[in-house]
Amino acid sequence: MDEKGKIKKPRGKARLIPDKCIACGARCQSSCPKDAIEMTDEGKPVISIEKCISCLKCIKVCPTNAIEIYFTPEEQRILDEIKAQSYALPEPEVEILNKKEAAALVKIQQYKGVWVLVEQTEGEPALVSWELLGTGAELAKTLDVELCSVVIGDKVENLCLESFSYGATKSYLIDDPVFRFYRTEPYCQALYYLVRKYKPEIILVGATGLGRDLAGAVATKLETGLTADCTGLAIDDKGYLLQTRPAFGGNIMATILTENTRPQMSTVRPGVMSLPVRNASLKGETISESLPLKEDDFTTKVLDIIKDSKLDAIDVTAADVIVSGGRGMCTRENFGILQELADQLGGFVGCSRGVVEQVCT
Amino acid sequence: MLVVVCIKQVPDTTQVKIDPVTGNLIREGVPFIMNPFDSHALEESLRLKDRYGFQVAVISMGPPNTEITLRKALALGVDNAVLLSDRAFGGADTLATSKVLAEAIKRLTQKEEVVIVLCGKQTIDGDTAQVGPGIASRLGYSQLTLVCHIEKIDLRTKKLIARRKLEGRDEVVEASLPVMISVVREINTPRYPTVPMRLKTEAATLTRWDNKEMKLNEDTIGLKGSATQVRKIFSPERAIGEILGDGIANPEEAAGLLIDKLKENGFIHI
Numbered sequence: 001m002d003e004k005g006k007i008k009k010p011r012g013k014a015r016l017i018p019d020k021c022i023a024c025g026a027r028c029q030s031s032c033p034k035d036a037i038e039m040t041d042e043g044k045p046v047i048s049i050e051k052c053i054s055c056l057k058c059i060k061v062c063p064t065n066a067i068e069i070y071f072t073p074e075e076q077r078i079l080d081e082i083k084a085q086s087y088a089l090p091e092p093e094v095e096i097l098n099k100k101e102a103a104a105l106v107k108i109q110q111y112k113g114v115w116v117l118v119e120q121t122e123g124e125p126a127l128v129s130w131e132l133l134g135t136g137a138e139l140a141k142t143l144d145v146e147l148c149s150v151v152i153g154d155k156v157e158n159l160c161l162e163s164f165s166y167g168a169t170k171s172y173l174i175d176d177p178v179f180r181f182y183r184t185e186p187y188c189q190a191l192y193y194l195v196r197k198y199k200p201e202i203i204l205v206g207a208t209g210l211g212r213d214l215a216g217a218v219a220t221k222l223e224t225g226l227t228a229d230c231t232g233l234a235i236d237d238k239g240y241l242l243q244t245r246p247a248f249g250g251n252i253m254a255t256i257l258t259e260n261t262r263p264q265m266s267t268v269r270p271g272v273m274s275l276p277v278r279n280a281s282l283k284g285e286t287i288s289e290s291l292p293l294k295e296d297d298f299t300t301k302v303l304d305i306i307k308d309s310k311l312d313a314i315d316v317t318a319a320d321v322i323v324s325g326g327r328g329m330c331t332r333e334n335f336g337i338l339q340e341l342a343d344q345l346g347g348f349v350g351c352s353r354g355v356v357e358q359v360c361t
Numbered sequence: 362m363l364v365v366v367c368i369k370q371v372p373d374t375t376q377v378k379i380d381p382v383t384g385n386l387i388r389e390g391v392p393f394i395m396n397p398f399d400s401h402a403l404e405e406s407l408r409l410k411d412r413y414g415f416q417v418a419v420i421s422m423g424p425p426n427t428e429i430t431l432r433k434a435l436a437l438g439v440d441n442a443v444l445l446s447d448r449a450f451g452g453a454d455t456l457a458t459s460k461v462l463a464e465a466i467k468r469l470t471q472k473e474e475v476v477i478v479l480c481g482k483q484t485i486d487g488d489t490a491q492v493g494p495g496i497a498s499r500l501g502y503s504q505l506t507l508v509c510h511i512e513k514i515d516l517r518t519k520k521l522i523a524r525r526k527l528e529g530r531d532e533v534v535e536a537s538l539p540v541m542i543s544v545v546r547e548i549n550t551p552r553y554p555t556v557p558m559r560l561k562t563e564a565a566t567l568t569r570w571d572n573k574e575m576k577l578n579e580d581t582i583g584l585k586g587s588a589t590q591v592r593k594i595f596s597p598e599r600a601i602g603e604i605l606g607d608g609i610a611n612p613e614e615a616a617g618l619l620i621d622k623l624k625e626n627g628f629i630h631i
Contacts, residue, residue, distance in 0.1 A: 043424065209525075215491075219588075246488075300534060
């Protein structure tokens with residue numbers, strides 16, 4: 001296509017900004033269509049100038065903006081020349097959606113509404129469910145969509161009503177003896193069924209033992225994105241869910257998106273989102289669904305439940321007041337001093353990771 | 362009968378330092394280790410091997426240097442170690458990771474019946490706890506997460522009984538084989554490889570599978586097969602604390618200041 005004699009505008013080459021790379025796991029290498037990137041043992045990229053076609057794919061995919069475009073001296077010379085000759089028109093850089101992306105966009109637009117899974121253990125709701133309704137309400141308001149609760153269990157219709165008190169306007173209910181105890185298989189089937197039928201765009205689940213067990217299974221079955229243990233949720237200008245979570249033992253924060261599949265699923269840490277004010281006069285609509293499930297369909301059985309009274313007494317995640325000590329406390333005995341203070345304050349004693357590791361290992 | 366252990370090589374996050382000026386993570390010199398939860402899964406597989414005579418295979422998806430961690434597993438006594446490494450696998454989120462691991466387990470199944478897949482409850486770098494359930498879901502296996510004790514395996518009826526550790530309670534659960542089990546630290550104390558064992562396995566051959574071997578659709582693995590995208594990574598804002606007085610030079614004064622502070626904020630009433 002190039003006319004003879006017309007100078008092609010150099011596109012530059014990708015270059016690593018060394019301090020910014022955090023060795024995220026070879027995203028740049030995987031995105032490169034020309035195999036121009038090799039990874040060092042430390043997990044940092046080495047970009048081959050010969051192979052790089054400056055397609056910008058690695059730049060887009062880098063979570064820390066650690067790759068930039070630069071011009072080699074030769075390219076810079078050509079650029080200056082073009083500039084001087086002034087006949088070179090700027091190349092329009094339009095991002096054209098490919099067929100796959102366009103199809104994905106049509107598909108994701110069918111999904112509407114924010115769902116919160118109401119977690120319950122033998123009918124007893126987990127507090128994090130109501131916290132999530134508070135956050136879900138903000139997301140639903142920004143998106144101008146409905147906030148719905150999902151209740152799966154045995155004789156749990158009252159939890160639908162309870163969810164209205166915390167801000168849900170609709171509740172999907174599947175009530176059956178098969179759900180008496182939590183087991184992955186039946187709960188996964190039930191939630192999968194509801195998602196396929198009613199197509200929500202966002203599902204929030206508490207990052208508890210149960211929530212993480214269920215969400216991981218359902219998201220895989222739905223082949224959609226799931227972000228674990230979120231501490232912050234917001235909606236971006238495109239209406240996508242921005243999921244912020246700590247990683248790397250809390251040393252970094254990452255904001256994660258599910259761009260091309262729906263629903264966007266997150267598990268959220270208990271106690272992070274504030275509990276909305278309960279208003280018993282709020283009402284909503286309950287949509288009852290049933291699945292043809294029989295106990296014989298499931299091979300997993302809960303044989304026994306052992307309540308650990310000791311664990312109940314020291315659930316620091318649920319405590320409002322924690323008196324925490326670090327390695328400066330010197331000895332195990334000195335934590336008795338903190339216990340006295342904690343008792344006065346009606347709180348619990350906690351400690352730093354350093355203390356845990358010195359005592360336990 | 363085969364037990365498959367899924368392990369991940371991770372940077373030792375307890376040794377990560379933060380640059381005090383830029384607030385960035387300093388990763389230089391941070392050693393790679395076997396994800397601690399996975400070493401408990403590995404230990405459990407070895408105990409099951411002793412008890413039931415199972416074969417044990419470890420699998421890991423990662424860059425070529427993951428070999429170091431797999432060799433440690435060989436030194437501990439596993440029968441086979443499979444390294445899943447290909448640039449097409451890179452940049453994977455949990456969905457794309459569970460795809461490659463599940464497909465690798467399917468390949469192992471062709472040679473020998475897989476009865477149990479063991480995983481650590483989560484990794485210390487990603488902390489997601491999602492890959493185990495992802496594998497179970499893809500393979501159609503029973504799923505038991507947060508297991509702190511395997512009580513019984515009945516190979517005749519193909520049932521397993523295990524204890525799960527949940528918030529404030531334990532559950533004793535029966536599941537049918539094959540089963541994916543993710544383990545918590547309480548399940549066991551991992552053994553350490555002895556020098557003779559290490560030397561013996563130094564020359565052992567690792568099985569290596571890349572995508573030429575696996576032949577997976579590249580749209581379902583690695584970065585392309587990931588449903589989630591990382592938009593931004595940044596340093597956490599740390600809440601600024603306050604140091605009251607000098608507890609070493611004058612502990613009484615420091616205690617007085619603390620009590621005043623607590624009173625001021627209405628935490629205590631004296």
